[in-house]
Amino acid sequence: MNKMSRRQMLTALGGAVVGGALVSAVPGVSPVPAHAASGFPAVEMWTPHKLDPKECAPVAYEGYWNKGLGCGYGAFYSIVGVMGEKYGAPYNQFPHHMLEVGKGGISDWGTICGALLGAASAFALFWGRKERDAMVTELFRWYEKTAFPIYNPGADGRVVGPLPTSVAGSVLCHVSVSKWSFETGIDANSKTRSERCGRLTADVAAKAIEIMNAKIDGSFKAAFATPESVAYCGSCHDEGMQSPIVKGIQDCTPCHSGSKHVMDKFKNHP
Structure with a gap:
């Protein structure tokens, strides 16, 4: 597909779905009646393609x-x-x-x-x-x-x-x-x-x-190791540690480095 035809497709569709096409097309998923008695539908993963x-x-x-x-x-x-x-x-x-x-x-x-x-x-x-x-x-x-x-x-x-x-x-x-x-x-x-x-x-x-x-x-x-900051902070704040108050695994440094850019601007920070 050339670039112009793809642009035309993106502009025309914007990802829109007509009526119930999505529901009817996905394996294992069907319209849920007003008073469903059988609970949630089964989770079926789609097949990925390279x-x-x-x-x-x-x-x-x-x-x-x-x-x-x-x-x-x-x-x-x-x-x-x-x-x-x-x-x-x-x-x-x-x-x-x-x-x-x-x-x-x-x-x-x-x-x-x-x-x-x-x-x-x-x-x-x-x-x-x-x-x-x-x-x-x-x-x-x-x-x-x-x-x-x-x-x-x-x-x-x-x-x-x-x-x-x-x-x-x-x-x-x-x-x-x-x-x-x-x-x-x-x-x-x-x-x-x-x-x-x-x-x-x-x-x-x-x-x-x-x-x-x-x-x-x-x-x-996986090629990337856990950042040192995550392990360091986790030594106190992970599950089972003395202060298990932190949830998450993103690098702690940008928000908790103590630099002037991230220090508390509203009151003194300990």
Whole structure:
């Protein structure tokens, strides 16, 4: 499919689903009666297909800009949507536009990066938690340590030319964007920052597909170790320790390093 036909498809569909097509197309899922007596339907995973990261990265980038649907949509569509283009149902009947919610770190709250949300959500269609968690962790650790953006759309860019990079150290949209803007001096509300996130969406999609392909081949192995900060803080705050108050495994440093940028600005911090 050429670029124009894909753009036309993205514009025309926006991930829309007509009537009950999604429900009828997904194996093991049927309409639930008003007074269901049998409980929740069985969970049946979809079958994943290997994809080409280089082919899908431009789709993620274009998806980011499509109707302003953003990073979550772009990353998700570049995986599930491209499977739909290649293999049809059920992948092409999923309401891909649902992942627009990831834009701005979920409705502009600056929480998880929407591109990561889109990619992890795609993983969740194919693997349950026991198999998926290591894949998500690998993707997120890579994100914490990588200088973005890498992808360059060339003449197709909404902003043409190379962009400065930074390492976020965090999977949070707020930290990722703010650190990049601080280090580059570029306004977080500018089109250039949006271009950065569009390119980052392509980067995340490509890495997620690499992980997915390895999982399908049975060759997936985690390459990133747990950060020292997580082990250090966990020695006091993990389950079974003297102060088990912490939930999560993301790098603790960006928010708890004690630097002047993250110290309590409202009252004295111990």
